[in-house]
Amino acid sequence: MSGAATAAVAKTSPGAAQTPATATIASYSVKLKVNGELAALSLDPRTTLLDALREHLHLTGTKKGCDHGQCGACTVIVNGERINSCLSFAVQHDCDEITTIEGLGAPGQLHPMQKAFVVHDGFQCGYCTPGQICSAVSVLKEIAAGVPSHVQTDLTAKPRATNDEMRERMSGNICRCGAYSNILAAMADVAGADVAGAGA
Numbered sequence: 001m002s003g004a005a006t007a008a009v010a011k012t013s014p015g016a017a018q019t020p021a022t023a024t025i026a027s028y029s030v031k032l033k034v035n036g037e038l039a040a041l042s043l044d045p046r047t048t049l050l051d052a053l054r055e056h057l058h059l060t061g062t063k064k065g066c067d068h069g070q071c072g073a074c075t076v077i078v079n080g081e082r083i084n085s086c087l088s089f090a091v092q093h094d095c096d097e098i099t100t101i102e103g104l105g106a107p108g109q110l111h112p113m114q115k116a117f118v119v120h121d122g123f124q125c126g127y128c129t130p131g132q133i134c135s136a137v138s139v140l141k142e143i144a145a146g147v148p149s150h151v152q153t154d155l156t157a158k159p160r161a162t163n164d165e166m167r168e169r170m171s172g173n174i175c176r177c178g179a180y181s182n183i184l185a186a187m188a189d190v191a192g193a194d195v196a197g198a199g200a
């Protein structure tokens with residue numbers, strides 16, 4: 001502690017609440033292309049992408065569940081790939097293209113995956129749903145692109161949108177309401193797959 005700081009503490013009367021030392025944090029400029037629109041922000045570098053979207057851009061469709069990378073509620077699509085936005089600092093995404101649930105579709109113009117979730121009752125309370133839908137859209141793209149998964153027995157074979165594949169790839173998205181079977185049905189519908197029965 002510096003001499004001045006020590007003196008300041010010494011002058012504090014006994015019993016008085018002590019104010020913690022505050023440090024000035026520099027703001028960083030970052031440009032995010034969110035749902036096709038460029039947003040210029042000046043942020044504390046510790047701001048997560050999730051908080052930048054929700055608190056600074058007021059895109060509250062993306063949800064905060066655990067804030068620790070364990071529930072998937074905060075899933076968004078960055079440069080075509082899904083990520084947990086709570087695990088990433090916004091300043092890491094300068095000029096990145098970010099798609100949130102608001103950018104996938106809108107009332108009256110739903111994305112096919114959003115429509116399928118409605119048709120197949122793929123949600124109950126809906127809190128996990130934006131993350132589930134962003135993940136589901138990305139999962140089908142990953143399968144189509146041949147990205148391997150943990151349950152794939154032959155890594156040289158092209159993966160298919162089977163029950164096991166989709167369940168494995170969606171395992172990072174938790175649904176406390178347990179809508180998993182209906183989420184799978186929605187994904188199968190969009191993928192044009194028949195997932196009746198395990199491993200179909």
Ligand code: FES
Pocket residue numbers: 063064065066067068069070071072073074075084085086087
């Ligand atoms: S809020 Fe990001 S994974 Fe749970």
Ligand code: FES
Pocket residue numbers: 122123124125126127128129174175176177178179
């Ligand atoms: S629909 Fe309620 S947590 Fe998934």
